[in-house]
Amino acid sequence: MRLPQVASGPHFHSMFNVPRTMVAVMVCLAPATGFGLYQFGWPAMLLFAVTLAAALVFEVLSLVIAGRPVLPFATDGSALLTGWLVAMTLPPWAPWWVGVLGAFIAIVIGKQVFGGLGQNLFNPAMVARAMLLIALPVPMTQWVAPMGLKDGPGLADALRITFGHAPGYDTMSSASVLGQVQSQLDAGRPMPEILGGMASLHDQFFGLMAGSLGETSALLLLIGGLCLVLLRIIQFVTPLAVLGTIFALSGAAWLIDPDHFVPPLFHLTSGATMLCAFFIATDYVTAPVTTAGRAIYGAGIGALIWVIRVWGSFPEGVAFAVLLMNAVTPLIDTYVRPRIFGRTRSGKPLPLAASAGEKP
């Protein structure tokens, strides 16, 4: 069906369009990314650049194969943002092909196979993250301690780390915070003792510990996320639901049994919690559209993250939590709808007597 001619209003439009939205998200993501890149040095920058470039190349290739217009879709910024988010979930010193593979999974399998922009059921970056984690358990869990740009490897060494076959640099490898907690809990040590031997909450909040690019500075992610809220690009309800649920569940568990459960603030600042709450769970395409729906969706993600972290076999559960809730999105959208003006929730016209009763 084609519209014969667009004759009716509105005849002007708001400033916002898709590329501007994408650019705004990237700008808000930039501080945390920049800090992460600085912390993990040249190898992280190379991996970041390779992943973004690969995402763009795969996007263009897919568009060509699908016979869709390349220019408007390749320049809408969505592929770049997806690549960016994939890079944020990778171990910063991972070899280049991990980034390329991640970009391929995200763009081709996660997005274009479904029909491109706006059609995918699952968050492409999280699809990539989950598949990589299962397929490549070793490269995906090799974390390095942050050294800063100056103390870390130089460009030449970085090229060898990212593109070489064997690690040519003496890495100070360390486990991620959540991984450490899980393995030590499995070893039967009580929680206060485990926490004592780890990066402090303060370090976690500012991003001074091992982890993927996007798991570093909770503070900068929080600032970027709040900017998105202020720009009205995302609704505050989603991050609030995610963080609130994690906080409530982990807080309750911690109060009951502080020896076996991680304190709530630890959950909020560690891992990809902040990245998820502000940048992943708020992904337009894969989240419900109504405010109430987003609250349910965010709460589901928060609960699943906590459940997976506490009882799952993986130390971090963001990707799986998001993918599971993505699958529920159509259901939420079907049942959680706004009330139509002048009608009850069930779709019947409002009863006249009830509304006329409250005469001013």
Place this chain on the structure above:
Amino acid sequence: MIRFSLSALKSPGTLFSIRGGVHPETRKFLSAGAAIEAMPLPALIRVPLQQHIGAPAAPLVKQGDTVLKGQLIGRARGPVSANLHAPTSGKVIAVGHFPAPHPSGLPVATITLRPDGEDRWGPRLPRLRPEDAAPEEIAARVAEAGIVGMGGATFPAAVKLNLRGKYPLHTLILNAAECEPYLTCDDRLLREHAEEVADGAGIMARALGVARIIVVVESNKPEAASAMRRHNLGMGHPIEVKVVPTQYPMGSEKHLVKAVTGQETPARALTAELGIVVHNAATAHAVHVAVRYGEPLISRVVTVSGRGIARPANVRALIGTPVADLIAHCGGLSGEPEKLLLGGPMMGQPVANLRVPIVKGTNGVLALSPSETHRSAAMPCIRCGTCVQACPCGLTPFELNARIQADDLEGAAEVGLLDCVSCGCCSFICPSNIALVQGFNFAKGRLAEKQARKHQQEETKRLAAARSAREAAIAEAKRAAMAKRKAEMAAKKTREAAEAATQPGGEVVK
């Protein structure tokens, strides 16, 4: 997308708002400072016979007739229709067809008048003292004067004034929200003629038999609000001035009632069922002029604005003035406009032909430059949900659009297509620039057409069934008559059994 401004905290009443809506740049500053000005008589005046919802008026003049200002030239046909009057004195040079002030540009029946330049009044309508007049008399005078809703919907005002008997009315809301960007005609009217508007509101309140009058102004028109506060008596009825947040589509009738009184009109019902009648402020002014001075509706205030207009202004123009004359009066076009509109930018209608006339419902003539329209190519829906947040009717526009694109009109109707008020918030805000409301309008038209066809089919079926029933009844009657005759024949035969040599009568009949 509910936005609270700090200034709203000072007057908590303005915190009441409606769900959804958008905040487009209003750009009212372009013409808000310009006082209402008169314009010279145009060379030609074209009065379309249909300027209102309902049946077109029947022309009372023919080519070559001389008419005086205010003379009745078109008579209302049917209960929902409106009279037409000559906007000035002159000669009727044609009663024929002329392109409509409508995007289609289709020819519509139009009376073309060449003004004689003398602007001579004919006999005015007899004056009426509304204080003594019966409500019916006032409504009749409003009907006589050809007054229609001047906010753009152009529903004959008298029909709405006659709702008194049918519903228990208690409140008249005067809509001066003027939520459409650019338009300032109601703002200026309130600032400069608040007393007349207040009187008109009082007259309407008398006709409706209500005691409470509320004038609603958006918060971006403080001068208009304070002018109305100075003239807060209409025919002895106190007038409340209510300032509502600046938010589109605040001026939509049912949403306005919700924002002002907190009452939500049930779907498919009239606000009158809640006891509330909404009229436009300009309509009140027209009622005042018609009742107090006996002058029919022959002119209105039009905002001529947009970056494409050299000198944006508010003009009191005669109904039927060509758009070209209005634009020329305002300094002409500065450059080629991207859009030329009658009405506001959200719900106005584009016109291709500058010679079309303005009508009773035309509140603005806008020439928009490309820098104002922000148009870009449509992209696929990214399910951002902005349209859902913005829809003041609680619909899910992206879903409606998907169903309409899949040609599933019934499915679209199921999720509320017919509850859409076509305000255009969804299309305005959509980051992918999808023509949402345009598609809805199209689908509503298709649906109406389908239903009309279905109705026709059912009607045909009903008539066919009635006809066959009728035919069956006739056949039955015939058979009965025949049987009776047969029986008579048989009786006759038995009587004449003696001479039974002839053929049996029954077969003859067969």
